[in-house]
Amino acid sequence: GNSVTQMEGPVTLSEEAFLTINCTYTATGYPSPFWYVQYPGEGLQLLLKATKADDKGSNKGFEATYRKETTSFHLEKGSVQVSDSAVYFCALTDNSGGSNYKLTFGKGTLLTVNP
């Protein structure tokens, strides 16, 4: 089955610092990678996604490029804000067969941004 490995953290940064959270995976079939974010006391929210190799997903200043050759989908943001403090999950779904929407998640990375 699929597996996702992401930087476990916790990661503590000062406001306006550069953020990178590494995510690599092993998968069969035709995986699609995602980043989800979970704020305290809430469910998961989709942050960004990619569909095919070399796609770059972006949202709210966050970016991630789907690198098939290195099986990676690293999350980056040039200047973090206090409001970005949350847990970030890298995830993968296998689209082979057309009907499997099961997501495999990484362990999550807790990000704390200090003012």
Place this chain on the structure above:
Amino acid sequence: KAGVTQTPRYLIKTRGQQVTLSCSPISGHRSVSWYQQTPGQGLQFLFEYFSETQRNKGNFPGRFSGRQFSNSRSEMNVSTLELGDSALYLCASSLAQGRGANVLTFGAGSRLTVL
């Protein structure tokens, strides 16, 4: 557009009892998935339903079951509760067809505590 609604948000049960959790998907979404989130195991896939049929099942014991109704609403049931079942149970819905078919939208979760 209303999001994914899960009820109840919090509940406390004792060992040996059973519990039923409810999920109302986004209108028009036909696929509903369930995930268990614990500090130790992270996010784990329970099962996925589409058109009242279970299409995928994760590696959980038979005490965990679910169903989906004709209006796409879903319930999951855990019987003979154990302490280790304490978790946040997340429901997610998706279109299951067309563009964005594999994008899951999560609810806020039902936090179950087993005493």
